[in-house]
Amino acid sequence: xxxxxxxxxxxxxxxxxxxxxxxxxxxxxxxxxxxxxxxxxxxxxxxxxxxxxxxxxxxxxxxxxxxxxxxxxxxxxxxxxxxxxxxxxxxxxxxxxxxxxxxxxxxxxxxxxxxxxxxxxxxxxxxxxxxxxxxxxxxxxxxxxxxxxxxxxxxxxxxxxxxxxxxxxxxxxxxxxxxxxxxxxxxxxxxxxxxxxxxxxxxxxxxxxxxxxxxxxxxxxxxxxxxxxxxxxxxxxxxxxxxxxxxxxxxxxxxxxxxxxxxxxxxxxxxxxxxxxxxxxxxxxxxxxxxxxxxxxxxxxxxxxxxxxxxxxxxxxxxxxxxxxxxxxxxxxxxxxxxxxxxxxxxxxxxxxxxxxxxxxxxxxxxxxxxxxxxxxxxxxxxxxxxxxxxxxxxxxxxxxxxxxxxxxxxxxxxxxxxxxxxxxxxxxx
Amino acid sequence: xxxxxxxxxxxxxxxxxxxxxxxxxxxxxxxxxxxxxxxxxxxxxxxxxxxxxxxxxxxxxxxxxxxxxxxxxxxxxxxxxxxxxxxxxxxxxxxxxxxxxxxxxxxxxxxxxxxxxxxxxxxxxxxxxxxxxxxxxxxxxxxxxxxxxxxxxxxxxxxxxxxxxxxxxxxxxxxxxxxxxxxxxxxxxxxxxxxxxxxxxxxxxxxxxxxxxxxxxxxxxxxxxxxxxxxxxxxxxxxxxxxxxxxxxxxxxxxxxxxxxxxxxxxxxxxxxxxxxxxxxxxxxxxxxxxxxxxxxxxxxxxxxxxxxxxxxxxxxxxxxxxxxxxxxxxxxxxxxxxxxxxxxxxxxxxxxxxxxxxxxxxxxxxxxxxxxxxxxxxxxxxxxxxxxxxxxxxxxxxxxxxxxxxxxxxxxxxxxxxxxxxxxxxxxx
Numbered sequence: 001x002x003x004x005x006x007x008x009x010x011x012x013x014x015x016x017x018x019x020x021x022x023x024x025x026x027x028x029x030x031x032x033x034x035x036x037x038x039x040x041x042x043x044x045x046x047x048x049x050x051x052x053x054x055x056x057x058x059x060x061x062x063x064x065x066x067x068x069x070x071x072x073x074x075x076x077x078x079x080x081x082x083x084x085x086x087x088x089x090x091x092x093x094x095x096x097x098x099x100x101x102x103x104x105x106x107x108x109x110x111x112x113x114x115x116x117x118x119x120x121x122x123x124x125x126x127x128x129x130x131x132x133x134x135x136x137x138x139x140x141x142x143x144x145x146x147x148x149x150x151x152x153x154x155x156x157x158x159x160x161x162x163x164x165x166x167x168x169x170x171x172x173x174x175x176x177x178x179x180x181x182x183x184x185x186x187x188x189x190x191x192x193x194x195x196x197x198x199x200x201x202x203x204x205x206x207x208x209x210x211x212x213x214x215x216x217x218x219x220x221x222x223x224x225x226x227x228x229x230x231x232x233x234x235x236x237x238x239x240x241x242x243x244x245x246x247x248x249x250x251x252x253x254x255x256x257x258x259x260x261x262x263x264x265x266x267x268x269x270x271x272x273x274x275x276x277x278x279x280x281x282x283x284x285x286x287x288x289x290x291x292x293x294x295x296x297x298x299x300x301x302x303x304x305x306x307x308x309x310x311x312x313x314x315x316x317x318x319x320x321x322x323x324x325x326x327x328x329x330x331x332x333x334x335x336x337x338x339x340x341x342x343x344x345x346x347x348x349x350x351x352x353x354x355x356x357x358x359x360x361x362x363x364x365x366x367x368x369x370x371x372x373x374x375x376x377x378x379x380x381x382x383x384x385x386x387x388x389x390x391x392x393x394x395x396x397x398x399x400x401x402x403x404x405x406x407x408x409x410x411x412x413x414x415x416x417x418x419x420x421x422x423x424x425x426x427x428x429x430x
Numbered sequence: 431x432x433x434x435x436x437x438x439x440x441x442x443x444x445x446x447x448x449x450x451x452x453x454x455x456x457x458x459x460x461x462x463x464x465x466x467x468x469x470x471x472x473x474x475x476x477x478x479x480x481x482x483x484x485x486x487x488x489x490x491x492x493x494x495x496x497x498x499x500x501x502x503x504x505x506x507x508x509x510x511x512x513x514x515x516x517x518x519x520x521x522x523x524x525x526x527x528x529x530x531x532x533x534x535x536x537x538x539x540x541x542x543x544x545x546x547x548x549x550x551x552x553x554x555x556x557x558x559x560x561x562x563x564x565x566x567x568x569x570x571x572x573x574x575x576x577x578x579x580x581x582x583x584x585x586x587x588x589x590x591x592x593x594x595x596x597x598x599x600x601x602x603x604x605x606x607x608x609x610x611x612x613x614x615x616x617x618x619x620x621x622x623x624x625x626x627x628x629x630x631x632x633x634x635x636x637x638x639x640x641x642x643x644x645x646x647x648x649x650x651x652x653x654x655x656x657x658x659x660x661x662x663x664x665x666x667x668x669x670x671x672x673x674x675x676x677x678x679x680x681x682x683x684x685x686x687x688x689x690x691x692x693x694x695x696x697x698x699x700x701x702x703x704x705x706x707x708x709x710x711x712x713x714x715x716x717x718x719x720x721x722x723x724x725x726x727x728x729x730x731x732x733x734x735x736x737x738x739x740x741x742x743x744x745x746x747x748x749x750x751x752x753x754x755x756x757x758x759x760x761x762x763x764x765x766x767x768x769x770x771x772x773x774x775x776x777x778x779x780x781x782x783x784x785x786x787x788x789x790x791x792x793x794x795x796x797x798x799x800x801x802x803x804x805x806x807x808x809x810x811x812x813x814x815x816x817x818x819x820x821x822x823x824x825x826x827x828x829x830x831x832x833x834x835x836x837x838x839x840x841x842x843x844x845x846x847x848x849x850x851x852x853x854x855x856x857x858x859x860x
Binding site for chain 1: 471473474476477479481484485488489491493496497498499500501502503511513534535536537539542546568570571675679680681682683700702703705706707708709710711712715769784799
């Protein structure tokens with residue numbers, strides 16, 4: 001069963017291309033055709049779930065406790081589910097207690113509630129550059145000023161974070177928080193090194209900083225490695241966000257926040273104003289999944305599949321990409337971050353790519369400031385394994401043709417697509 | 431299967447009583463005991479659902495389309511579900527097209543997104559007084575100024591609305607919108623008369639007003655009557671909110687907004703920033719419920735049950751309440767609105783009531799401005815039919831005792847619990 005359309009593509013396309021809504025709809029109509037290989041949506045391979053087990057879980061929830069599952073619940077989420085989520089956190093070496101957790105509608109609602117809790121118009125938030133498009137969306141919808149801290153293959157460059165903090169201090173301002181995805185970052189596909197985690201924790205203490213640690217992918221390391229969470233290093237300074245979307249299924253819309261008590265209480269009130277309560281039904285499905293099914297084996301199955309897909313995509317990139325194209329080498333999760341040579345703008349190129357039956361997300365989607373024109377996110381988790389080489393080949397061919405055109409017009413002086421000099425701020429090594 | 435706690439009670443209690451969080455937790459621990467009859471939570475009787483049919487629906491969704499149901503979806507909601515919801519609207523004589531709809535996490539998310547879309551700090555919204563506590567919560571979380579328009583047994587007093595509009599005009603201000611629940615209003619249990627609907631539509635045209643029509647209960651009229659929706663009278667001026675919470679089940683967290691195109695587009699972007707997308711799983715469950723089950727018969731079954739419970743509660747009130755207590759007579763849905771004599775404050779009384787094993791929501795929960803101290807909402811939809819007389823008897827006994835105390839202290843000059851003179855603004859006839 002495939003999606004009719006890729007729900008991510010339209011959102012990204014609207015934000016980062018100059019296309020009108022009707023042009024985007026037309027692009028979409030093409031992009032959702034089965035012959036297009038989409039590396040756009042950051043979607044897990046839900047078809048790798050044990051569907052008989054899921055069916056058993058959902059029907060037993062109704063059979064055993066239907067009236068409760070179909071009723072309203074409390075705003076903080078079911079205590080039983082929160083206990084199970086604490087267990088999931090412990091597998092990631094993230095400390096937590098069920099009382100500290102708020103069950104949210106996926107990780108996105110967590111990011112939104114935290115933004116609503118902390119941000120007044122124009123407040124500064126520091127975030128990795130590039131970073132998760134939905135994180136930027138939540139911040140912008142509350143009119144935050146997002147300043148990006150460049151990412152390299154060791155994750156967020158913490159020295160540059162320190163520079164940004166000092167710069168803010170000179171301006172007499174203070175960041176409301178630092179937003180980071182330390183593990184297998186979306187979209188860069190890199191993780192923060194151990195040394196940088198410790199340095200970030202020190203900076204948090206020294207600058208009285210709050211950290212927003214967003215961790216959807218921590219258990220999806222290809223080698224099963226777990227790095228210490230920021231929450232384990234400076235618990236009182238971290239608001240932690242988790243989600244079952246990639247560990248079980250996005251369709252249950254179950255994420256959570258773990259926050260220090262006073263923040264938690266304020267977030268519960270905001271969540272009640274936002275949508276009263278999470279669904280008892282989906283909460284009880286997740287509870288029963290975690291209580292009765294070998295959920296860790298399922299994560300291993302996902303991770304093995306993603307590792308295989310990543311290898312296939314990396315081999316195809318090696319084979320198909322023209323000289324001057326660079327990419328990251330992921331050690332887990334979903335994403336490869338591609339950097340194209342000067343003269344090519346990935347936003348402008350998207351329509352042509354879809355015309356050649358391959359889709360990606362333009363890099364500008366992952367910056368609040370217009371950077372990322374030379375980058376693209378390729379997601380390998382969702383497309384079928386055997387179609388990945390063909391999609392990469394189409395993209396490679398397109399880039400070959402474009403580069404030929406650029407060289408014919410500009411020679412060796414092709415312009416950079418970014419409004420500022422290219423450098424670590426707009427890409428990661430790889 | 432009963433709820434462990436009444437999720438509404440804590441929210442209301444926090445807002446309208448002077449109790450600390452720990453006092454409220456203690457109150458709760460008592461209120462959730464099985465011996466307490468709770469008229470607090472506005473919850474449907476989910477135990478009246480055909481659970482075998484629900485189980486069949488949920489398991490067939492996973493069996494037939496599990497990978498899709500468990501995946502991400504689009505931010506506007508599934509087109510297939512929106513088609514079905516349009517059909518539900520047609521049963522209420524509400525015009526609509528699937529393109530105009532946005533599927534939300536219950537009606538509450540609809541109210542939140544609309545507030546976020548329209549409200550800047552201090553903007554004025556006109557709302558019925560009393561009105562839905564969650565509607566006030568959404569408005570306050572965006573720092574709106576809520577001005578109440580009194581309600582009587584014909585619904586919102588539209589003449590007083592006109593006065594408020596003229597007053598705003600004199601102040602050089604304009605209401606962002608008028609929030610109304612025309613059918614079987616929460617908490618007053620009254621509906622807007624036909625004449626007033628027409629008059630409200632005229633006022634909307636004359637004052638260039640936007641109306642927020644919140645309609646959770648339109649199909650729950652005890653006699654099966656349907657009044658014309660505001661959306662049918664002035665479609666371009668109405669943002670309409672519906673929900674399946676009372677027509678099917680709150681646990682599926684499925685509501686919707688029907689809005690004119692430009693508003694809809696903005697709301698979809700806000701929803702994506704808020705939580706990406708509604709759950710495919712719960713959407714497909716609702717779709718299949720509406721497509722394969724006799725959902726209108728189920729609504730008839732609910733309505734018949736609620737009518738019976740309302741009659742039992744009305745008879746018990748007649749029998750048990752002391753002189754000077756008044757209440758509304760609902761023609762549908764969930765609620766009776768009680769007004770107590772001068773000298774009694776329903777917020778102060780709540781702890782005593784719970785001590786006597788009966789719970790309600792103090793009237794102050796339904797006003798943004800501290801009014802409602804002489805009122806209480808009694809919800810009859812959720813408690814078991816046979817326990818309603820006993821709960822009302824406990825409340826009646828408490829009020830008898832309190833009135834005796836008031837008379838002993840104040841004679842006939844008992845103080846009003848409201849900070850302003852009592853009158854139509856703080857109660858409805860009945």
